[in-house]
Amino acid sequence: MTAISVRNISKNFGETRALRDASLEASFAEIHAIVGENGSGKSTLAKIISGIVLADGGDVDVLGHRPNSPTEAIAIGVSTIFQEMMLAESLTIWENVFAGSDSFWKRSSSVAEKKRQTKEILERLADCPIDPDWPVSAVPLSVKQWIVISRALLQKPKVLVFDESSAALDLDATSRLHHEMLELKASGTAVIIVTHRIAELVKFADQATVLRDGVTVGKIGREEMTEENLLRLMSATTGHSARAASKEPVFVGERHPLLEASNIGLTDGAQGFDFNLHPGQIVGIAGLDGAGQAEFVRILAGIDKAPQGRVTVRDDTGMMQAISNLSDAEANRIAYVSGDRKKEGIFANLSIMENFGLALYGRHSNAAGVIDQKALREVFDREKDRLSIKFGHRQDKITTLSGGNQQKVLIARAFALAPRIIILNDPARGVDIGTKQDLYTHLRAFAAGGGAVIYLSTEIEEFFNFADRADVFFEGHLFASFEQDRIGEESILGAMFGQSEPVDMSEALEQELPSNIQPQATAS
Numbered sequence: 110m111t112a113i114s115v116r117n118i119s120k121n122f123g124e125t126r127a128l129r130d131a132s133l134e135a136s137f138a139e140i141h142a143i144v145g146e147n148g149s150g151k152s153t154l155a156k157i158i159s160g161i162v163l164a165d166g167g168d169v170d171v172l173g174h175r176p177n178s179p180t181e182a183i184a185i186g187v188s189t190i191f192q193e194m195m196l197a198e199s200l201t202i203w204e205n206v207f208a209g210s211d212s213f214w215k216r217s218s219s220v221a222e223k224k225r226q227t228k229e230i231l232e233r234l235a236d237c238p239i240d241p242d243w244p245v246s247a248v249p250l251s252v253k254q255w256i257v258i259s260r261a262l263l264q265k266p267k268v269l270v271f272d273e274s275s276a277a278l279d280l281d282a283t284s285r286l287h288h289e290m291l292e293l294k295a296s297g298t299a300v301i302i303v304t305h306r307i308a309e310l311v312k313f314a315d316q317a318t319v320l321r322d323g324v325t326v327g328k329i330g331r332e333e334m335t336e337e338n339l340l341r342l343m344s345a346t347t348g349h350s351a352r353a354a355s356k357e358p359v360f361v362g363e364r365h366p367l368l369e370a371s372n373i374g375l376t377d378g379a380q381g382f383d384f385n386l387h388p389g390q391i392v393g394i395a396g397l398d399g400a401g402q403a404e405f406v407r408i409l410a411g412i413d414k415a416p417q418g419r420v421t422v423r424d425d426t427g428m429m430q431a432i433s434n435l436s437d438a439e440a441n442r443i444a445y446v447s448g449d450r451k452k453e454g455i456f457a458n459l460s461i462m463e464n465f466g467l468a469l470y471g472r473h474s475n476a477a478g479v480i481d482q483k484a485l486r487e488v489f490d491r492e493k494d495r496l497s498i499k500f501g502h503r504q505d506k507i508t509t510l511s512g513g514n515q516q517k518v519l520i521a522r523a524f525a526l527a528p529r530i531i532i533l534n535d536p537a538r539g540v541d542i543g544t545k546q547d548l549y550t551h552l553r554a555f556a557a558g559g560g561a562v563i564y565l566s567t568e569i570e571e572f573f574n575f576a577d578r579a580d581v582f583f584e585g586h587l588f589a590s591f592e593q594d595r596i597g598e599e600s601i602l603g604a605m606f607g608q609s610e611p612v613d614m615s616e617a618l619e620q621e622l623p624s625n626i627q628p629q630a631t632a633s
């Protein structure tokens with residue numbers, strides 16, 4: 110039975126044609142994915158189904174209605190989970206879970222009951238103890254994502270729309286989420302999911318609608334659902350799928366570490382661990398949510414201070430300089446790209462250009478502080494071409510960009526800073542597969558030129574054919590380290606669950622350089 114039938118939809122935002130001819134048919138008891146490159150119109154289509162955006166043209170039938178507002182959509186049984194988390198940070202967890210719910214449940218449940226339900230669902234989903242009275246501001250990004258998900262699930266929807274493009278969920282959490290989706294499907298719900306995680310989608314979606322430049326270019330059923338088929342349809346014009354993840358030429362040069370972290374403890378009194386990074390090296394960082402890896406990369410980037418231990422970077426003269434705050438990091442050309450772009454990355458009220466240029470003003474202004482806008486625009490144009498950022502005008506607000514394109518602006522800003530070390534904290538969340546491949550190519554070229562990369566990812570597949578070393582965190586410390594040829598799903602997953610022998614990183618410091626970094630032949 111058809112739950113959703115939208116046909117020949119068009120939608121413009123000013124001059125941007127977000128959807129030109131989009132159609133989607135989904136049944137009850139079905140998991141239906143919407144896939145496509147960044148900016149292809151996936152979120153816009155999802156928002157039309159949820160009544161958040163109104164179509165300019167075409168037929169919309171959702172559960173027999175054409176929802177004209179989110180409230181109308183909720184009233185007919187549509188729940189939505191969006192990319193950009195809508196949470197009131199100063200309120201408690203339970204207040205957020207039940208925000209706006211009283212009108213649907215007609216104040217049927219007491220505060221105590223709401224708290225009980227919040228605790229029950231969140232502990233199941235987040236797999237950790239939760240106090241419903243905690244303020245949302247105190248919980249990590251992944252728990253915030255679960256709060257938004259719980260809010261939608263508790264409404265027992267007939268249609269659930271899930272725009273997961275930037276979901277902050279690790280591997281284990283993703284499988285719990287898939288389990289919830291399968292349960293919903295079994296109870297008859299039509300689950301619509303917007304995703305870039307093609308490899309996972311192939312395992313559990315029943316149908317996929319593929320968008321390219323605002324047009325539905327195909328629908329793929331369970332039997333034909335392979336990564337190759339999806340990628341071919343998604344990127345027929347760009348040929349991204351054909352791009353092999355080949356290794357670039359490697360950096361030939363400096364033998365000494367560029368960055369060293371010694372005796373780092375993420376909590377006071379913790380057993381310390383060491384870490385090093387050489388020029389030309391790409392180090393992947395993994396771990397289950399809460400294992401310490403996110404805190405660690407923030408320390409390396411000078412954002413937070415290590416409770417214990419010391420981070421140093423070799424400066425241009427060969428001296429090791431301490432990194433204890435952001436200005437140390439900036440002075441030593443360490444750039445940071447956050448995956449939590451809403452909290453740490455973008456300034457929602459500023460334009461695309463302002464968001465890009467903020468950190469560059471110092472470099473492109475004269476002695477009187479006047480910014481050289483022309484020079485800045487040139488840098489922007491170069492970076493936007495490099496990362497294929499799609500937008501209307503430079504002066505449009507950054508929030509008018511699709512999620513993936515916002516993320517690209519932040520990556521472009523990091524490159525434009527001409528860093529020596531780039532630290533990326535799950536940067537590919539919400540970024541389409543073609544752009545991911547481009548990002549890997551840029552990062553490899555950056556490393557080949559003598560830069561060094563620290564790349565935290567919740568998708569360990571990202572490390573394959575890309576990272577020179579993968580360091581895995583477990584229970585608050587660096588637990589295992591794998592060189593290139595040992596980077597694989599089994600090794601990394603095992604370590605994420607604490608299943609391999611911890612390595613002694615102080616020994617690793619003494620060891621040979623990674624195989625891809627050859628010492629330079631010295632002319633004598």
Ligand SMILES: Nc1ncnc2c1ncn2[C@@H]1O[C@H](COP(=O)(O)OP(=O)(O)OP(=O)(O)O)[C@@H](O)[C@H]1O
Nearest residue numbers: 122127147148149150151152153509510511512513
């Ligand atoms: N509110 C808005 N104002 C202006 N332009 C918008 C708005 N919302 C979306 N767009 C534009 O419409 C196009 C499609 O955006 P949409 O968010 O639907 O893409 P998407 O496929 O979900 O992308 P992503 O994978 O990056 O999340 C983009 O070019 C985007 O910049």
